Amino acid sequence: MSGSPRSYSFLVNPASGGGAAPDAVVPVARLLRDAGAEVDVTYSPGPRAMAGLVAAAIERGDVVVSVGGDGMLSSLAGSVSLADGTLAILPAGRGNDFARMLGLPDAAAGPEAQARMLLEGAVRRVDLVSWTLSGAAPRRVAGSVYCGIDARAGELVDRAHRLPRTLQYPYAALRAIAGYRPARYRVVVDGESRDYEAATVVVASSAYYGKGMKIAPAAVVDDGLLDVVVIEAASKLSLMRSLPKVYDGSHVDLPQVSVLRGRRVEVAVDARGPVPVGGDGEPLGVLPGLDGVPAVVEVLPAALAVVGAVGSPRAPG
Missing domain, CATH: 2.60.200.40 (Tumour Suppressor Smad4)
Incomplete structure (x- = not known):
């Protein structure tokens, strides 16, 4: 994989997808590290702690990676946008509808496709709903x-x-x-x-x-x-x-x-x-x-x- 490695903070909802989210992280994180990226993985301690974790990640210059479903994504999107950070999505929930809308690779595409998207995917701005x-x-x-x-x-x-x-x-x-x-x-x-x-x-x-x-x-x-x-x-x-x-x-x-x-x-x-x-x-x-x-x-x-x-x-x- 080519491109300048970013640094990433994975925030994982361990209950997403019937417990599939933690398993989704491991191969992707390994590929990112092999490509020279810095990767931090945190398992969600609950929604009240999310804002602090997001703020710390963005202060470090990390891309915040939502690992879970649409509920996990929604709990992070607001905090990331308010802090003017960058979000990435590793879909691992039941619905994954926002990732589907954005055309992002899911587990069926394989960890290599997901890691490539995180390393090389262009950053663009999308709307949110208040x-x-x-x-x-x-x-x-x-x-x-x-x-x-x-x-x-x-x-x-x-x-x-x-x-x-x-x-x-x-x-x-x-x-x-x-x-x-x-x-x-x-x-x-x-x-x-x-x-x-x-x-x-x-x-x-x-x-x-x-x-x-x-x-x-x-x-x-x-x-x-x-x-x-x-x-x-x-x-x-x-x-x-x-x-x-x-x-x-x-x-x-x-x-x-x-x-x-x-x-x-x-x-x-x-x-x-x-x-x-x-x-x-x-x-x-x-x-x-x-x-x-x-x-x-x-x-x-x-x-x-x-x-x-x-x-x-x-x-x-």
């Missing part, structure tokens, strides 16, 4: 924020560890649909308000979530825009039948799906019970009611420097 509830500090998310069925499915995935990994997300999605109740969402995009009877609302910078579901097929991570996907209320059977279309993005052609674009999105809901919100596989709370202060989702253009990210123009249309 999520804010009234009275709380903003939270930076890498891929998307989602409300309703999607967030409920995310909760169920965390309880589906006994199932094969390929079945966990489809199982959770079907369970979430089976128990869903439609709600009235108010969605305000760049000041223009719309009301929907809907099953879910997704605000995305990245096309993928839920282990390869192409929820926002036209989304691009470096265009300074958010794609808002609203799946309006339908029968449970209709939602279940349309679920496979989400994997190739063709669901956006259905009449009950609306796609909006903008830079600032407000969301509130009128529902019979709490409507959960998730982001990058992690819970973010519940949506406020229509009589409260709406949740705010904003794009943060070029907020994060990432090694090896592949840019792509927005699809026409």
